[in-house]
Amino acid sequence: MSAAGEHRDDAITDFSRRLVEMDGKVKTVWVGGSGPAVVLMPEMPGISPDVLRLARWVRDAGFTVYVPSLFGTDGAVPMAEAGREVVRRACVSAEFRAFAGGGTSPVAVWLRGLARLAHAECGGPGVGAVGLCFTGNFALTMALEPAVIAPVVNHPSLPLDDPAGLEVSDDDARAVRDRIARDGLKVLAYRFDDDRWCTGRRFAAYRALLGDAFDGRVLPGGSANPAPPPFFRDVVGSPHSVVTAHLVDEDGHPTVKAREEILAFLAGRLT
Template identity: 65%
Template sequence: MAESLLEADSLSDFAAREITLLDVAKKVHVTGDGPGVIVMTEMPGISPHVARFARWVRDAGFTVYMPSLFGRDGAVPSAEEAAGVFRHACVSAEFRAFGAGGSSPVTKWLRALARLAHEECGGPGVGAIGMCFTGNFALTMMLEPSMLAPVVSQPSLPLDDPGGLEISPEELEAVAERLKREELTVLAYRFEGDSFCRAERFAAYEKALGDRFVPRVLPDAAANPGPKPPFFEQFVTTPHSVVTVHLIDEAGQPTLAARDEILAFFKERLLG
């Protein structure tokens, strides 16, 4: 565990498991007890900030599954190294970084992880949160029946279309129909001035999902202005990461209220 969020985190309080699903093996960091919640990392990997959020989910009464999708787990990489992780992910066959109307192939593996988490942890189902590069994944994972509590935080893909959605029209229609049929909702978060997740994207979600989509737009002034990891200092020049880097861990802060709303959402759906 990192003493500082700007120092590497050993993740020693997580069990590092090698999980093979659909003939693909990935490392997944697991901790806690209770229904499963899948925490998907933002760029450039499982940082101390992401791990802190995962611990908050664990301490709220859940088993956290945090898959390693890119980058060095627990690291605070230099801006140059982090930019390399970003470039590699953009051309990886697992992700669809450009072009709207299609889901990243890795979401099939993540849906299988949701099934496994439900089998292992029991309860009514599982929750998931995606952030930034993985932001939309929790919505696509609603194609898995065990997924009950999706959170979409600053969804940044596709990078080349501010109003585009990283999901196929057929899958989006299936998700919208399920949300309506089962009276489920999707929580979504962004900062007002976020250059990676703009208002056009939330408008597209609202058009597709109606009142099943519950958006939260935070003022830029609510973002933590403090010291940030090198990747954010150099490349993320607007408020962006609602529950990680730009969260202010103080009572009364909008970002802390967002975190608490997410935890309450998981509790309502998964603990009843």
């Protein structure tokens, strides 16, 4: 379990840093491992040490993991004031649709291109997409790319102002629903029961859209790490990040079980 004062920046020395261009837009992507590809998207406020810990677990489970840098400072411990500023910038960025009525975030197009590239480089039956928090729903809209066959939606927080909403346009929602039904895909999802950013109403909206293809799993909030980094303690303010900041790395713990279920889901679809 993490304890206050133990949080340290991550130098990211065990991943390759690449600059990837899609449709004229260049982003940093951290890549490591071998085997089928998994695109792991960061949570707010960036590619934190906890996100990198998850990336290493995915890598060490036999996958090539691609971690795109979408906001924040790569490797930095999420601090409160710096994290608030990252959120403010993201909410007004043209790449994201943080509020209700905005539709699908445009960055999803770039991420689908990354999935195509990853599939071409790694082969296999397809690509996994793992979203976290601000990027949680991106794993679903990435399924509009045929290469994506294993979407994992972790504690999706958008739209921020509508706890029963989904960050997706009506047209994309219908297209995603039809693609998942046509190809027999499953969508794995996680949240804590007392998460104020990803409520039961949000999961109900996913279920209404996807039916039995949506496998939403809920953990007790009391099992969350009580000493997460400052951004999660002071800004998020509730159990939220099931397999990153609020994970308790102890055998048999509910959050570790969730991590193992995600890895098994990826293996079942991609290997």
